[in-house]
Amino acid sequence: GESVGLHLPTLSVQEGDNSIINCAYSNSASDYFIWYKQESGKGPQFIIDIRSNMDKRQGQRVTVLLNKTVKHLSLQIAATQPGDSAVYFCAENTQGGSEKLVFGKGTKLTVNP
Amino acid sequence: EPEVTQTPSHQVTQMGQEVILRCVPISNHLYFYWYRQILGQKVEFLVSFYNNEISEKSEIFDDQFSVERPDGSNFTLKIRSTKLEDSAMYFCASSGLTGGSNQPQHFGDGTRLSIL
Numbered sequence: 001g002e003s004v005g006l007h008l009p010t011l012s013v014q015e016g017d018n019s020i021i022n023c024a025y026s027n028s029a030s031d032y033f034i035w036y037k038q039e040s041g042k043g044p045q046f047i048i049d050i051r052s053n054m055d056k057r058q059g060q061r062v063t064v065l066l067n068k069t070v071k072h073l074s075l076q077i078a079a080t081q082p083g084d085s086a087v088y089f090c091a092e093n094t095q096g097g098s099e100k101l102v103f104g105k106g107t108k109l110t111v112n113p
Numbered sequence: 114e115p116e117v118t119q120t121p122s123h124q125v126t127q128m129g130q131e132v133i134l135r136c137v138p139i140s141n142h143l144y145f146y147w148y149r150q151i152l153g154q155k156v157e158f159l160v161s162f163y164n165n166e167i168s169e170k171s172e173i174f175d176d177q178f179s180v181e182r183p184d185g186s187n188f189t190l191k192i193r194s195t196k197l198e199d200s201a202m203y204f205c206a207s208s209g210l211t212g213g214s215n216q217p218q219h220f221g222d223g224t225r226l227s228i229l
Contacts, residue, residue: 031215032215034217034218036220041222042222042223043117043119043204043220043221043222043223044156044204044220045220046217046218046219046220049217051215089155089156091156093215098169099144099146099161099163099168099169099208100158100161100169100171101146101148101156101158101218102158103155103156103157104155105154105155106155
């Protein structure tokens with residue numbers, strides 16, 4: 001069945017370091033992936049997305065890598081800042097016309113000054 | 114930057130009562146969604162809505178739930194007879210300037226529903 005999971009529930013980094021947040025997905029039919037950031041008391045905030053015909057996509061300070069062979073997704077944040085502290089979710093959308101996003105459990109990123 | 118807005122931010126209701134959660138999606142978006150997040154758990158899909166009808170719903174979205182787009186701007190989720198286990202954060206989302214899948218969904222900040 002569909003499931004999206006995360007390897008680590010928490011990640012702690014020093015300010016200025018690069019962060020890597022990982023995500024494993026099990027549905028090989030998924031063709032669209034999104035990373036969301038959720039701060040306390042707020043809704044999921046769109047960070048970056050990637051389609052299955054790509055293996056890398058870059059945004060401002062963020063990069064998403066997709067490895068379809070092992071069904072793995074990662075979010076890299078460069079020069080992590082205290083404002084990056086939040087819970088990060090990956091979400092997948094399965095091809096076939098479904099609009100439903102399936103979310104992972106989330107990784108809590110803590111940036112230490 | 115356009116955003117999805119939800120009201121109220123917190124709703125406290127007695128078990129068995131009806132509750133209506135309100136959302137104003139991003140203007141000109143075509144697809145609308147409700148998700149929920151029980152404390153400490155994953156965000157779960159409830160329902161998607163397109164062209165004035167439900168396009169997909171999850172097992173959670175049973176007969177106690179309904180959605181409506183009463184006018185050109187609002188999108189509502191109604192729970193007819195609330196249960197204790199309905200306590201959760203409810204998020205509204207919208208997507209699709211042009212329609213179709215593989216579009217980023219943009220979320221509101223949610224309504225915290227507490228059932229007593």
